[in-house]
Amino acid sequence: MNEDERGSYAPLNSNPKQRARLLAALYLAQEQYGWLSSEAIQYVADKLSLKIGQVQSTASFYSMFRLKPQGEYRIQVCEGLSCYLVGGAEPILDHISRKLGIQSGETTPDGKFSLEVVQCLASCGTAPALRINDELYERMTFASIDKLLESLGCKI
Amino acid sequence: MPVLKNISELNDFRKQAKAQLSDREDNKLTIILGMGTCGIAAGANQVADAVRSELKKHKIDAEIVNVGCIGMCHNEPLLDIQQPGQPRITYKNVKPAMVGKIIEKHLLNGEFSKRWIYGQLPARDGTTVEGIPTYAELPFYGKQVRIALKNCGIIDPESIEEYLVSGGYGGLEKALFQMTPDEVIEEMKDSGLRGRGGAGFLTGLKWEFCRKAKNTPKYLICNADEGDPGAFMDRSVLEGDPHALLEGMIIAAYAIGATEGYIYCRAEYPLAIERLKIAIKQAYTFGLLGNNILGSKVVFNLKIKEGAGAFVCGEETALIASIEGKRGEPRPRPPYPAVAGLWGKPTNVNNVKSFAIASQIMMNGADWFNHIGTKKSTGTAVFALTGKIKNTGLIEVPMGITLREIIYDIGGGVPNKKEFKAVQTGGPLGGCLPAEALDTPVDFDSLTAAGATMGSGGMIVVDQDTCMVELARYFLTFASAESCGKCVPCRIGGQRLLEVLTKITNGEGTLADLDEIERISKYMQEGSLCALGQLTPGPVLASLKFFREEYEAHVTEKFCEAGVCEGMFTYEIDPDPCTGCGLCAKACPTEAITGEKKEPHVIDQSTCIQCGACYDVCNFGAVLVKRKHELTVIEPI
Ligand SMILES: Cc1cc2nc3c(=O)[nH]c(=O)nc-3n(C[C@H](O)[C@H](O)[C@H](O)COP(=O)(O)O)c2cc1C
Numbered sequence: 001m002n003e004d005e006r007g008s009y010a011p012l013n014s015n016p017k018q019r020a021r022l023l024a025a026l027y028l029a030q031e032q033y034g035w036l037s038s039e040a041i042q043y044v045a046d047k048l049s050l051k052i053g054q055v056q057s058t059a060s061f062y063s064m065f066r067l068k069p070q071g072e073y074r075i076q077v078c079e080g081l082s083c084y085l086v087g088g089a090e091p092i093l094d095h096i097s098r099k100l101g102i103q104s105g106e107t108t109p110d111g112k113f114s115l116e117v118v119q120c121l122a123s124c125g126t127a128p129a130l131r132i133n134d135e136l137y138e139r140m141t142f143a144s145i146d147k148l149l150e151s152l153g154c155k156i
Numbered sequence: 157m158p159v160l161k162n163i164s165e166l167n168d169f170r171k172q173a174k175a176q177l178s179d180r181e182d183n184k185l186t187i188i189l190g191m192g193t194c195g196i197a198a199g200a201n202q203v204a205d206a207v208r209s210e211l212k213k214h215k216i217d218a219e220i221v222n223v224g225c226i227g228m229c230h231n232e233p234l235l236d237i238q239q240p241g242q243p244r245i246t247y248k249n250v251k252p253a254m255v256g257k258i259i260e261k262h263l264l265n266g267e268f269s270k271r272w273i274y275g276q277l278p279a280r281d282g283t284t285v286e287g288i289p290t291y292a293e294l295p296f297y298g299k300q301v302r303i304a305l306k307n308c309g310i311i312d313p314e315s316i317e318e319y320l321v322s323g324g325y326g327g328l329e330k331a332l333f334q335m336t337p338d339e340v341i342e343e344m345k346d347s348g349l350r351g352r353g354g355a356g357f358l359t360g361l362k363w364e365f366c367r368k369a370k371n372t373p374k375y376l377i378c379n380a381d382e383g384d385p386g387a388f389m390d391r392s393v394l395e396g397d398p399h400a401l402l403e404g405m406i407i408a409a410y411a412i413g414a415t416e417g418y419i420y421c422r423a424e425y426p427l428a429i430e431r432l433k434i435a436i437k438q439a440y441t442f443g444l445l446g447n448n449i450l451g452s453k454v455v456f457n458l459k460i461k462e463g464a465g466a467f468v469c470g471e472e473t474a475l476i477a478s479i480e481g482k483r484g485e486p487r488p489r490p491p492y493p494a495v496a497g498l499w500g501k502p503t504n505v506n507n508v509k510s511f512a513i514a515s516q517i518m519m520n521g522a523d524w525f526n527h528i529g530t531k532k533s534t535g536t537a538v539f540a541l542t543g544k545i546k547n548t549g550l551i552e553v554p555m556g557i558t559l560r561e562i563i564y565d566i567g568g569g570v571p572n573k574k575e576f577k578a579v580q581t582g583g584p585l586g587g588c589l590p591a592e593a594l595d596t597p598v599d600f601d602s603l604t605a606a607g608a609t610m611g612s613g614g615m616i617v618v619d620q621d622t623c624m625v626e627l628a629r630y631f632l633t634f635a636s637a638e639s640c641g642k643c644v645p646c647r648i649g650g651q652r653l654l655e656v657l658t659k660i661t662n663g664e665g666t667l668a669d670l671d672e673i674e675r676i677s678k679y680m681q682e683g684s685l686c687a688l689g690q691l692t693p694g695p696v697l698a699s700l701k702f703f704r705e706e707y708e709a710h711v712t713e714k715f716c717e718a719g720v721c722e723g724m725f726t727y728e729i730d731p732d733p734c735t736g737c738g739l740c741a742k743a744c745p746t747e748a749i750t751g752e753k754k755e756p757h758v759i760d761q762s763t764c765i766q767c768g769a770c771y772d773v774c775n776f777g778a779v780l781v782k783r784k785h786e787l788t789v790i791e792p793i
């Protein structure tokens with residue numbers, strides 16, 4: 001998505017509508033840098049002539065903004081209803097969490113994997129589902145998860 | 157195509173589009189593919205590739221049209237074939253490998269693979285093929301009345317021409333050129349339409365409040381933040397018929413006097429956002445948005461705002477804060493958005509379906525609409541059927557239909573010979589109802605009186621294998637995570653409730669905890685500043701009310717009858733239905749099951765890890781969930 005579509009950076013002013021561009025700008029920054037570092041936040045604040053505190057406060061509220069660096073493989077476990085009803089969600093998250101030694105929202109020290117939960121991935125018919133980067137994996141079992149993680153270079 | 161400067165240009169354009177479409181129907185083979193998020197997730201893209209290569213192979217010339225979701229997600233991917241002048245025939249659960257056969261038989265040999273066919277939509281002149289049920293004859297569609305979903309899965313959502321041919325923008329034409337804004341509002345009030353976003357407030361009245369507000373400019377917002385687990389009604393409208401939403405919004409803008417509008421759409425709906433963008437662009441191109449709409453003095457500009465993953469932003473005041481670029485925290489009302497909303501100006505917020513239905517009301521009149529449904533809940537309700545139900549998908553039914561009709565006649569009941577246990581409506585802020593309540597009519601007031609809510613359209617069916625305590629805990633986890641933390645009852649209350657429920661599902665609960673649930677809930681309902689905190693205890697309270705025995709079994713006997721809560725049950729094989737087929741023994745990962753062939757098998761409790769593999773594979777219902785201590789009781793001979 002380009003700047004134009006996300007809302008262009010018109011001249012800086014004190015117009016309250018300026019802040020309305022913030023979510024779109026944060027998305028853009030995140031797309032560019034992968035996550036929202038303090039430099040990225042500073043940059044966005046400068047561009048929109050907002051206070052750093054304003055940008056931080058908004059960025060920290062929404063779950064889709066990542067305030068920590070992400071792993072090479074971003075594992076997103078679906079905690080939607082269908083996945084939950086077939087025994088997915090929590091047990092799967094716990095299982096991966098034990099394997100990687102990180103909690104949801106964290107990244108492994110080697111920077112390889114990060115783990116998080118998401119809402120419905122639209123694979124309800126083939127639940128439980130998870131997503132790694134842009135790839136969808138369905139009908140997961142502990143065994144197929146182990147295999148998958150191993151194929152991505154997870155030891156143990 | 158130039159801007160349409162008046163009604164006659166609109167009508168000419170519609171006529172032209174109609175001629176083109178009829179020409180296609182009469183002369184060209186058309187293949188229609190269901191390309192909603194659900195269809196794509198089920199493999200529609202691969203089916204489309206297979207279709208293209210088969211057509212090429214046989215040198216068949218055909219038009220391939222993508223449509224949105226028609227509602228039967230359990231049958232996706234769907235492929236329709238429409239030969240010139242013939243009915244449209246739907247194949248279900250199509251796999252790429254089936255495409256060659258379908259095309260060969262259907263197109264080259266003129267035969268139908270009936271096994272794979274779901275149904276047919278009659279041709280324009282009513283022609284049908286014998287031996288194939290029409291949609292109207294199918295139980296899934298027979299009881300439906302489609303207003304908000306009228307075009308979903310039928311027309312190409314990326315074609316404004318197809319929308320126009322379906323009668324689209326006719327409601328707008330009527331509103332702009334035959335009615336004053338006040339008359340539009342009167343018509344909406346007469347229709348009795350109540351908002352489809354959950355609270356069920358009269359849409360016409362809401363528009364009137366905003367119209368009467370003195371301040372300017374006025375804003376119009378469409379709430380497309382649909383975040384309930386198991387809900388995808390709004391997504392289907394956005395993906396399948398985006399112009400219906402735009403038309404409703406332009407009508408509302410005219411009625412209220414709003415000049416600027418926003419569609420706040422959750423970022424998790426990329427396809428919906430894509431189709432909305434296309435529709436908005438088309439509407440601008442044809443002069444249906446922007447300055448001087450259809451040559452009138454009406455001005456309305458529309459933008460999309462993407463959310464960023466916060467369920468609470470579906471609440472209207474939080475949504476407004478989010479559009480402003482702030483944290484999406486709700487604030488107490490009043491002042492209502494109609495008085496002070498976006499940037500402190502009068503603002504009207506409606507749900508996607510409310511707008512889509514409004515355009516139909518303008519087109520067909522208030523009387524047409526208020527004769528559907530019940531007196532106090534007019535029209536139709538859209539539901540996303542999910543969970544343990546045979547026909548999962550999206551349906552639209554007249555208000556007043558019973559839950560039983562929806563779940564059994566349309567939904568096909570609970571699959572795998574399991575028993576129905578409960579139905580949850582209104583998602584994480586709604587409530588559940590037991591089997592005894594299945595004859596409750598589905599309308600705003602009856603559902604609320606029964607202990608659930610209408611909500612925005614999620615309908616989740618659960619069976620005997622679902623633990624009601626654990627389900628309540630799931631919804632509570634979801635809702636309490638959304639508390640913005642500003643008010644204490646919501647923040648602390650939600651946490652405390654979650655702790656109590658977790659304690660119970662861990663087998664550490666006491667009877668006093670059940671009273672504690674009620675106490676905390678009351679405190680949250682009465683003390684929370686916004687609807688989130690007030691509604692969060694709803695599902696727990698309803699489930700405690702209707703399934704108290706199950707809660708009591710958890711705390712007094714440490715028994716989970718659904719076989720869900722860890723350590724609170726055992727599996728046992730009932731020798732009577734057991735045929736000794738040995739499937740369970742094969743499935744058991746710890747080799748805890750033994751028995752001779754054709755003789756009843758037995759589970760060794762010391763090695764069983766309660767993984768449930770035997771329970772899942774048994775075809776005879778012979779594996780039972782039992783209380784732990786029951787095992788030690790030796791039956792007298
Ligand atoms: C926590 C919470 C979440 C909500 N989520 C939605 C939503 O996703 N979509 C929606 O239309 N309304 C939602 N609502 C209701 C809105 O606040 C508002 O009532 C609705 O958008 C009004 O539209 P209507 O009059 O057309 O129903 C939510 C309310 C609460 C308290």
Ligand code: FES
Nearest residue numbers: 080082083121123
């Ligand atoms: S709930 Fe997990 S994919 Fe839908």
